[in-house]
Amino acid sequence: MPRFHLVSDPDDPVVAPFRAIKERDLVGREGLFIAEGETVLRAFTRDAPQRVVSLLIDPKRREKLADVFAGLPEFTPIYLAEQGVLDAIAGFHLHRGILAVGRKPPAVAARDLLASLPARAMVLVLCGIANHDNMGGIYRNAAAFGADAIVLDADCCDPLYRKAIRVSVGAVLSVPTARLSRDESIADLLDATGFEGLALSPSADEILATLKPAARTAVLLGTEGPGLSPDVMARARRIGIPMANSFDSLNVATTSGIVLHHLRFLGG
Amino acid sequence: MPRFHLVSDPDDPVVAPFRAIKERDLVGREGLFIAEGETVLRAFTRDAPQRVVSLLIDPKRREKLADVFAGLPEFTPIYLAEQGVLDAIAGFHLHRGILAVGRKPPAVAARDLLASLPARAMVLVLCGIANHDNMGGIYRNAAAFGADAIVLDADCCDPLYRKAIRVSVGAVLSVPTARLSRDESIADLLDATGFEGLALSPSADEILATLKPAARTAVLLGTEGPGLSPDVMARARRIGIPMANSFDSLNVATTSGIVLHHLRFLGG
Incomplete structure (x- = not known):
């Protein structure tokens, strides 16, 4: 006791x-x-x-x-x-x-974390997510839809910050997480561990609703505005979520929920 | 000029x-x-x-x-x-x-607004959404996925509040909106205008991913926690979004995005 x-x-x-x-x-x-x-x-x-x-x-x-x-x-x-x-x-x-x-849990190398996952796996890779509300919201969705891990780039904020923990409803305490150093390449990480990177892009030909993903899929999410870097985009499979009314972007946490829901229930 | x-x-x-x-x-x-x-x-x-x-x-x-x-x-x-x-x-x-x-635009009766929509239409009905972040997030998704209107119950906060406007990226200024008075029934409104109400429920047998909606669909969204009132639930078609890890709810704005994405691209 x-x-x-x-x-x-x-x-x-x-x-x-x-x-x-x-x-x-x-x-x-x-x-x-x-x-x-x-x-x-x-x-x-x-x-x-x-x-x-x-x-x-x-x-x-x-x-x-x-x-x-x-x-x-x-x-x-x-x-x-x-x-x-x-x-x-x-x-x-x-x-x-x-x-x-x-x-905090001990740091784990992203490559070791992704390599340890099952042959069929779904992870998120976050690039420059600096807003604690968005960070918490993404973790909440990751836990709700059973994402296997989250990889953070060097520009992401700390998910174990008080507000992010609260918005995540505690999910930041359970989803396995690794952080990349500034000199580690996301594309190399995914190649080495057999994950296909999926990048949301308004100009993609393929749309999310009809996507059949690879067995190991990594959803790449960047900030609204700058988005993902050109080298990350260049090596990723691009998918779009068409929008109405000249709207051109969704909130990044909402996007994670829509994509994870699709992968979990419609991507098989 | x-x-x-x-x-x-x-x-x-x-x-x-x-x-x-x-x-x-x-x-x-x-x-x-x-x-x-x-x-x-x-x-x-x-x-x-x-x-x-x-x-x-x-x-x-x-x-x-x-x-x-x-x-x-x-x-x-x-x-x-x-x-x-x-x-x-x-x-x-x-x-x-x-x-x-x-x-502000002149008030419009919910019944007149819903009756005026096309034979194939998708609307949101919000119950007790009191948080301006959630309100703004829901409007942003409604605009992005082309929802035809939003109906607010008497307990919802004002979408034209400064923070809700900002979070919506201005969508609260374009999505047609009506507010119910406290004595108007949501179920009667939907019956009178030929809309099928969809209610998210963890105990539903039918899941969102396989849903084929009616031509006129009204997505009912309540607050996390109390959710929708029993009389609204009783007359709605219940659908579930199964979750992993003993998580039992998503953020309501994220939920609106997931459901609207499904209705727009997979519900036809």
């Missing part, structure tokens, strides 16, 4: 990792991350209980979370602090009343 | 509609709305130039927007104010440097 510790002094050193959350969001936490709220905590303890470092909660929530606590490794500390103390620790009003500190 | 007016005093009464934007967002504008940024302004002047009341822009943007101004009705006033004056008028730093005041 994990142990409960009552915290009444916001300066108590045991809750240091929970202090000044918004300021620390900006500088990072050296291998740790902060997650908030009941939905995310439930996903976290279900999918990666061994990565929960500690919890800080309002004692009012204790009873409702009993099953969550029971799923944690023995001795995981659970700090209890009344709302006023919680707010003083976090540095803002924490209306959700639930915080967790987690340990 | 519209006329340019230089504004150097933030208290000049001609720019009263642009004043204290965030405070007025909360109380409403009695038949007017505020839109911001170049992308939205371009959509607005393309789709509904007669509803542009006036513009307020940083003179630095004047040259780049010459084609936009040319598309406006004669005598539409265009106020020019340097960044500092702009910020003082708006009440916050307006880094986009472009604001428009628009006139």
